[in-house]
Amino acid sequence: MRPIHAALSALLLISASGVALAQPGAPAAPAMSADPATVAAGTYSIDPNHSQVLFTYQHMGLTFNMGLLSGATGSLTIDPKSPNGAKLSVSVPINTLKSTIAKLDEEFQSKMFFDAAQFPTATFESTSVAVSGKTAKIAGNLTIHGVTKPATIDATFLAGGANPMSKKPTMAFNGTTTIKRSDFGLGLGVPMVADQVKLNITVQFDMK
Numbered sequence: 001m002r003p004i005h006a007a008l009s010a011l012l013l014i015s016a017s018g019v020a021l022a023q024p025g026a027p028a029a030p031a032m033s034a035d036p037a038t039v040a041a042g043t044y045s046i047d048p049n050h051s052q053v054l055f056t057y058q059h060m061g062l063t064f065n066m067g068l069l070s071g072a073t074g075s076l077t078i079d080p081k082s083p084n085g086a087k088l089s090v091s092v093p094i095n096t097l098k099s100t101i102a103k104l105d106e107e108f109q110s111k112m113f114f115d116a117a118q119f120p121t122a123t124f125e126s127t128s129v130a131v132s133g134k135t136a137k138i139a140g141n142l143t144i145h146g147v148t149k150p151a152t153i154d155a156t157f158l159a160g161g162a163n164p165m166s167k168k169p170t171m172a173f174n175g176t177t178t179i180k181r182s183d184f185g186l187g188l189g190v191p192m193v194a195d196q197v198k199l200n201i202t203v204q205f206d207m208k
Contacts, residue, residue, distance in 0.1 A: 031161055031162075032159035032160060033159060033160055033161055034134070034157070034158070034159050036080060036083070036134055037080045038160060039080050039160040039171050042077070042169070042207055044075060044170075045073075046072050046074045046076075046090065046205060047205065048071045048072055050172075050202075051072045051203040051204055053068070053069040053199055054066060054067070054199070054200040055198065055200075056198045056200070057181075057197045057198070059194070065099065066100075067097060067108075068098050069092050069093075070096045072090055072092045072203065073091050074090035074091055075087075075088075075208075076088050083129065083131040083136070084129050084130060085129070086129045086131075086136075086138075088129070088138060088140065089123075089124070089126070090123065090125075093120060093121055094109070094116040094121060112188060113186055114186070118146070122142070122143065123143045124140050124141070124153070125141050126140040127140045134156060135155065136154075136157075138152065139152045145185050145186055149179075149183050151177055153177045154175060154176050155175040156174045156175070157171070158174060159171065159172055163206060166206065168207040169206075170205065171205050172203065173201075173202070173203055173205075174201065174202050175199075175200075175203070176199065176200055177201075178196055178197065179196070179199065180195045180196055180197075
């Protein structure tokens with residue numbers, strides 16, 4: 001009888017836990033909209049804690065190595081009634097760059113590559129925006145290692161709504177672009193290490 005009693009007790013405990021989780025007082029998931037037309041017009045700031053740039057390049061024609069940049073700052077000014085007039089400005093600190101190889105991270109920061117002491121940030125300033133539904137092509141000037149080149153980000157709107165913490169309007173996007181590192185004076189190791197670098201960007205904006 002004891003095993004049966006224990007099993008029944010466990011079932012009752014699990015059931016009680018489920019009821020507790022379903023109580024009206026439990027916090028609900030934030031209501032976000034996947035429709036970009038619903039976002040509030042205004043100027044938004046990048047949330048550096050929820051924005052990252054993942055970079056990927058091929059090593060010796062074999063594996064695809066990856067790394068991450070974080071701590072982005074910047075702003076987005078947007079009006080959903082006139083989205084093509086949006087303005088985007090982004091700055092990313094180079095000293096946040098991390099790969100899976102400690103020695104390589106040191107080299108990335110040195111004069112061998114980014115020379116972070118002299119060129120501490122990478123920046124992007126939009127020059128035009130072409131919106132189509134939930135996607136957009138954001139053309140602009142990308143500056144890395146003191147060199148500025150044109151670049152286009154393929155962006156996708158993820159969701160927007162009221163931030164459950166601050167109650168202010170918030171929104172998020174993903175973006176991708178591919179660059180040639182040699183264009184920015186970072187061609188060491190080409191072609192053994194690929195010249196092309198793919199950037200995958202995720203960014204959250206909160207109303208100022």
